[in-house]
Amino acid sequence: MLSLNLKNLWARKWRSAMTAIAVILGIALVAGTYVLTDTTTQAFDEIFVKSLEGTDVAITAKSEVDQEDGSTPSLPAKYLERVRRVSGVELAAGTVFTPGAILDSEGDSTGGGFSPQFISSTLPEELESLDYVEGTVPSGAHQASLDKAAAERSDLGLGDSISLVGTGEAQPFRLVGLTELGGASFGGTSIAQVTLPVAQQLAGKQGEFDQISVSASPAVSPEELRDRISEVLPKSVRVETGTENAERNADDIREGLSFLTIALLAFAGIALFVGSFVIFNVFSITVAQRTREFGMLRTLGASRRQILRTVLFESFVVGLLGSVAGIFVGLGLAQGLSTILKAVGAELPANSLVVLPRTIIVSLLIGVCITLISSLIPALRSTRVPPIAALSETIAVGGRNRVLLRSILSALLTVVGLALIAEVLINGSSGGSAALRMGAGAICVLVAISIFSPQLVRPAASAVGAPLERAGGLTGQLARENSQRNPSRTAVTAAALMIGLALVSFVTVFASGLSSSVDKVIEQNFKGEIVLQSSGGFLDFPSNAVTVASGVDGVQAASGQRFGMAAVDGENTSVSSIQPATAAEVVTFDWNQGSDQNLTLLEDDQAIISEGLADSQGVGPGDRIAVQSQRGAEREFEVTAVVAPGTLDLTGELIVTQETIESFFGFDADSSALVKTAPGADVDQVQDRIKDKLEKPFPTVDVLNQQELKDTQQDQINTLLYMIYVLLALAVVVSLVGIVVTLILSIHERTRELGMLRAVGMSRRQIRRMVRYEAVITAVLGAGAGLIIGVLFAFLLGIPLEEDGFALSYPIPTLIVILILTALAGVVAAIYPARKASRLDVLEAISYE
Amino acid sequence: MESTLEETTESGTPENQIVRAIGIERFYGEGEAEVRALDGVDVTFEKGIYTSIMGPSGSGKSTLMHILAGLDRPTAGTVEIDGVDITGLDDGDLTELRRDKLGFVFQFFNLLPVLTAEENILLPLSIAGKTPDREWVDLVIDRVGLDDRRTHRPSELSGGQQQRVAVARALVTKPAVLFADEPTGNLDSKSSEDVLQLLRAARDEFGQTVIVVTHEPDAAAHGDRLIALRDGHLVHDAPPVSADAVIELLKTLA
């Protein structure tokens, strides 16, 4: 049988190749994801290992509360003397390593939008990990070095001037050296080095270090030295060997990257899910078309098991070859993904592509299993072909249409799916497991709809086909009839598209809701007409900028806000600050208990809290609440007011004064600031004046009016949206391939009909139009169902978010454009099948057996 | 019976000729494997005449019909339909020719399963985007005896009924020539009789030109003209005498 199987497969090689595409794209994303993250992880490992070369023991401050930007508290400089006195310490030096901005002489950043930039201090040669490949180590107050890759990106050379921004005004430096980290790639990240005092001054860390690096004398092991040093330092300090430190940092990165891995794998899962529909369809059609052949084999004495094996063997080979091809495509995709990330300003470090055995094994396993599972039902159906089928004139297509079973099954799945979703929505839990249950619920509902959809194809195709029939007359009618001829075939093809389109419309509606909600908060809660934020909006900026802005002519009040994480009752809790003297003039909150006056009256040992925090802690105005800072210190605050939810994340859950957030929580840079113009002042003119004043000392600060702020928010949301579109496009392409294959197979089946139509005078153009219309009907069915489901899901998910100030808005024109684009995609998918159908030789077609 | 082969296959006046085939050759394959399906056939068909084409299996009947109808191109020779040389026409013109001037009935698979009987009958008109002449359509449907089957799908019709739908479809455009290739090959004798009678009636009542490939001596005997092929050559062309004479003729050809 094997040689027969192979011959069969070869005879259907094109069909098999098309089917394989359904596997290839999904597996490519699986493999690509692993390759990308493994490559990145490996590059980071290298960075951490290399940057700790020569460092036997690394001393850092423990962070009791993880910050969203990953920053850690600094160490008092006095610890250095204690460390130096420990026996076995050969050399110990404090360093500063702080996020900042590195700008060329034009004021342009040397990195991409999301890529971090760091300012670090030089170390004694024995501990220094950066190699100076050009120039010298900075030694004066106005000398700096830069990593070579960043210098090349910004076209900078020795002697050029750059400016560095820490927590104060931008300061000019002359580039005296170019560095490399033993050939390791930084991705989009750049690092500038200055002398220790300069770094401390730039970072506002006078008398502090971020790390103390120690080398051991030859007789002492790093572990021994680590233990000795721990004894002389307080518990809040973390003492590690260089290796331990590198591993911990690498683990942190791995954890950070795991989000990317999971997100990308989720999209791969979607593509594979869609692909399984396509595989199911192709195998169903193939089995139906081979009914007579199977019957003949059965008359010759083939057992059911042998028939089953024939079909499964074919699907195994398709799955295997598809997965192998997928892995290769995945290598290219990994490159593509990193290009996309680079394009949006988040270039990841990478050396050569890393392909682990795990990547290959997992890809092959998933690809083969999905193909086998998807073809199982058609394969089982093939075993039910009776020997008599060999003799029958008409070819029985597919299995029985068990309407009742279908209805019950899909009703059951819908209930389970909705229950899963409702549970998450009602309990309001968040995090990975909730997302998983939510996704499982969505899959249940989608599968339920797919199972039931053959019942809907007839009426739906009639509705969708009506305009085509009006436009195309007979060709339209035939196209509609053809799409209804085999409802489950059309349904599965459309369902594949439906899934992709449901997700597309879901994120579209959601993103539009987010944009309009942000706009609403800006309109309703921002009294200040002008906003200061860092370029890009993600980093903090020097707080002096607000002081300068308040002095500008025409400014009535300028008030800054800072953000960070603290802990209440062991739970991570966001904390933000206001400047009491000016806050009420620039912003208004929705109050649960209290009024804008509470802003003005807020004192350093008091806090305003969110309704959520008030509920979970059971506290209200007059009560006291204990809060732990990142450094581990604890302090009680008196609650003075409670803010109602409904303003997205305009504030933290805990609001304290600017003074407190700096001295107690340790956050000294502003996240944003609002400026209220004086009555009668021209906002545009004031904005220009602030810009003029800030441009030179604070080049990283953007001065925006409310509209510009809305636009930048919109841009950020759209960037994310487009990235999701690109990833979903993979699933949509798979479903379009599904349309192509299904059409080709149907045309193959209808060869004689097409020949007859041609014989009685149908032109090639009419044949093409007929096929095209059929594709459009299928595409619009899928897209229409997808849009409805996507909007519905967005609606459901929007309900619990409403109280955070999230309000859905429905971007009808965008959705219509999506529908039209999908119909056009249907036209494109039909190009090849339509050509094929119209090129059929009439004579061959009518004498075709 | 070689003597029945007439010296000239030209018949009728030029303006009365609807199909003219001159020096038709159709070869398949090359060299050793070459098959001469038609090896120099000259034949002309007149308007309003019912012609039967007979001959043993593989003698080239279907090939000839396909070439006459512009479904296939000859290796050599020319075919004129209604005075137009069709051997040089491109696909578009041939399509138009089939649409406007020719009608077909095949052995099987004549109908679209997704359309009703009436829709199938109207198919050529729909394809051409013409409005049907209701009176004519009703007459044809009535004549083929399918008045009560108009809304049935092909799967709900018997084989004979399906072929009658096919005949009605071929007649509905009032084609210059109606070609039928073994239209009864798949039917029992009663249904065959019905279908062939219909084709003859088309000639008698509507003056329809009919060219039909058939193996039924009875049917051939009732036609105006009988052509026989053997090994790609035209070997007989005369009005049929009787069914028995036709059977005799076939025996000599086999």
Ligand SMILES: Nc1ncnc2c1ncn2[C@@H]1O[C@H](COP(=O)(O)OP(=O)(O)OP(=O)(O)O)[C@@H](O)[C@H]1O
């Ligand atoms: N596509 C083709 N390729 C090769 N040879 C062919 C092809 N079509 C027909 N032939 C050959 O041409 C010859 C004539 O075939 P044709 O189909 O015209 O015969 P026929 O008289 O219609 O026979 P039947 O009564 O069996 O239908 C046969 O020998 C056949 O094998």
Ligand SMILES: [Mg+2]
């Ligand atoms: Mg034949």
